[in-house]
Amino acid sequence: MIDKNVNLLVVSAHAADFVWRSGGTIAKYIMHGANVSLVILSYGARGESNDLWNVEGQTLDNVKTIRRSEIEKAAECLGVSNFEIWDYEDYHMMINRDRMDQMVKKIREVRPHHIVTHGPKDAFNPDHEMVSKFVFDASVLSTSNGVRFDGYPTAKQARIFGLSRISLKSATLNRK
Numbered sequence: 001m002i003d004k005n006v007n008l009l010v011v012s013a014h015a016a017d018f019v020w021r022s023g024g025t026i027a028k029y030i031m032h033g034a035n036v037s038l039v040i041l042s043y044g045a046r047g048e049s050n051d052l053w054n055v056e057g058q059t060l061d062n063v064k065t066i067r068r069s070e071i072e073k074a075a076e077c078l079g080v081s082n083f084e085i086w087d088y089e090d091y092h093m094m095i096n097r098d099r100m101d102q103m104v105k106k107i108r109e110v111r112p113h114h115i116v117t118h119g120p121k122d123a124f125n126p127d128h129e130m131v132s133k134f135v136f137d138a139s140v141l142s143t144s145n146g147v148r149f150d151g152y153p154t155a156k157q158a159r160i161f162g163l164s165r166i167s168l169k170s171a172t173l174n175r176k
């Protein structure tokens, strides 16, 4: 049952992933009053903004500004007010100890019943598989009493759901 007692954490590798891969799920949870927290790890400036780079004189700062405004509009449409952009560099996204600690703390802060993030197999962008493992590992660490951060008590293991890429063709077939 989805209600106000349910905490959902969505972790998106790039600016648009949460929209076209989990927009329906997010809207459904919001509609039922659940607490939805969204983390966007990067703007996808290097790997998922090709059209923007076709504009002459384009800059990284401008690409990020445009992607930020897209994120804000999408979040507003879905009704998500609780979102953070962590501004990691993408393509190729690197996870170090500080970032692992940051995600463990986020999971302990949100205390999600469910986490939605990238699935373990995704050839579309190598960052997606990286993020799948990152979030899975952080969720496991978040349950360990030996992994200690002041003000962030140990969490229970969340159920993790992996996003996959559905092509328009298969989506059309599924509707028939």
Ligand SMILES: [Zn+2]
Binding pocket: 013, 014, 015, 017, 044, 048, 125, 128
């Ligand atoms: Zn992506």
